Amino acid sequence: MSEHPSDEQLSLLIDGELSLTARAAVNHHLSACPACAERHDTLVELVAGLRLQPPLRWTPTLSKHTQARLQPRPHERDRALPIALALAIAAAAAAALWLPLAIGPGFARALFDVADSLLPGVLPGHTAMLALLAAIAALGGLAYPLARSR
Amino acid sequence: MSPNLFVESERGPPTLGSMGVDRELAPASARWPVAERAVVERAQRGDEAAFATLIDRYGQPVLSLCYGSTLNPADAEELAQEVFLAAWQGLPGFRGESAFSTWLFALARNACVDRARQAAARPRLASAYEQEQLDRLPDASDTTRATAAAILAAAETLALPLRQALLLRDVQGLSYEEIAHVQGVPLGTVRSRLAAARAAVGEELAR
Numbered sequence: 001m002s003e004h005p006s007d008e009q010l011s012l013l014i015d016g017e018l019s020l021t022a023r024a025a026v027n028h029h030l031s032a033c034p035a036c037a038e039r040h041d042t043l044v045e046l047v048a049g050l051r052l053q054p055p056l057r058w059t060p061t062l063s064k065h066t067q068a069r070l071q072p073r074p075h076e077r078d079r080a081l082p083i084a085l086a087l088a089i090a091a092a093a094a095a096a097l098w099l100p101l102a103i104g105p106g107f108a109r110a111l112f113d114v115a116d117s118l119l120p121g122v123l124p125g126h127t128a129m130l131a132l133l134a135a136i137a138a139l140g141g142l143a144y145p146l147a148r149s150r
Numbered sequence: 151m152s153p154n155l156f157v158e159s160e161r162g163p164p165t166l167g168s169m170g171v172d173r174e175l176a177p178a179s180a181r182w183p184v185a186e187r188a189v190v191e192r193a194q195r196g197d198e199a200a201f202a203t204l205i206d207r208y209g210q211p212v213l214s215l216c217y218g219s220t221l222n223p224a225d226a227e228e229l230a231q232e233v234f235l236a237a238w239q240g241l242p243g244f245r246g247e248s249a250f251s252t253w254l255f256a257l258a259r260n261a262c263v264d265r266a267r268q269a270a271a272r273p274r275l276a277s278a279y280e281q282e283q284l285d286r287l288p289d290a291s292d293t294t295r296a297t298a299a300a301i302l303a304a305a306e307t308l309a310l311p312l313r314q315a316l317l318l319r320d321v322q323g324l325s326y327e328e329i330a331h332v333q334g335v336p337l338g339t340v341r342s343r344l345a346a347a348r349a350a351v352g353e354e355l356a357r
Contacts (some may be wrong), residue, residue, distance in 0.1 A: 008345035049301040050320035056217045058209035066231045
């Protein structure tokens, strides 16, 4: 080996990661080149110094401490709960608004008649709409405590 | 409880002859099995016992990476625990497109980067740092302890990826393949990082 070995080659030599051929070439160069031999020795001392440090070990105690710190994770069903609750509240509110339309004349009824004339046949009857909204509210209201109890 | 699959070999006193790669170590692929989908899926569904298996399996490499970042045992242990707590919360979002270990190590690397930024903003007292290193070598001579502390203090000046590679290899005893897996880089990058780290620390000590 006529060229000086690189830092990487010296590092690999120290770690035993060079091929046999490359190792022989670098060692041959080191035996004839005091400057490179000094670089090599400096690296060897450095690595030896680092390896004096005891490795840090993961212990069963660390495992236990970590497990003890685990927080409950929000489950999928918990994320679905607000949706069921919101649906129940929205349906109940809509039913409450629809109630005046279903039970008697007045401004709300007049408003509905205007909307019905603009969209003939689209809006359901008052009683059917009220029943539908009440059913949605009841289902949503039931779904919430049922989901929580699971 | 599964056996810890990441236990480094015990090293004797460093000598020229013992500085070769740890040949007795199993390949990285054997230590970090990809076929652990069932355990991961159970942990994703909230099974803490399954997650405990993953903690036992990957605690050591995560801790090693964190130590390469903090250079302080207590900080590394705290950071490694935080990595697992974050992994627990983030596990439902893990889609299995990579091995669990790859995902976990990426999480750990990000945590190390964040911690390094915080540490840079709040530098610790050098004397306290050196004392912590000396405490880890109770039986060594004063000269040896001082040398080791000086080397680690020089390592603290390195860029994070270089420092981690150096600590993973020369203190924690990981193989090149294992470092590549933990750092998420090709083997060639590990080689160059180690060489650059050693050269830089050598220059720092020579000043």
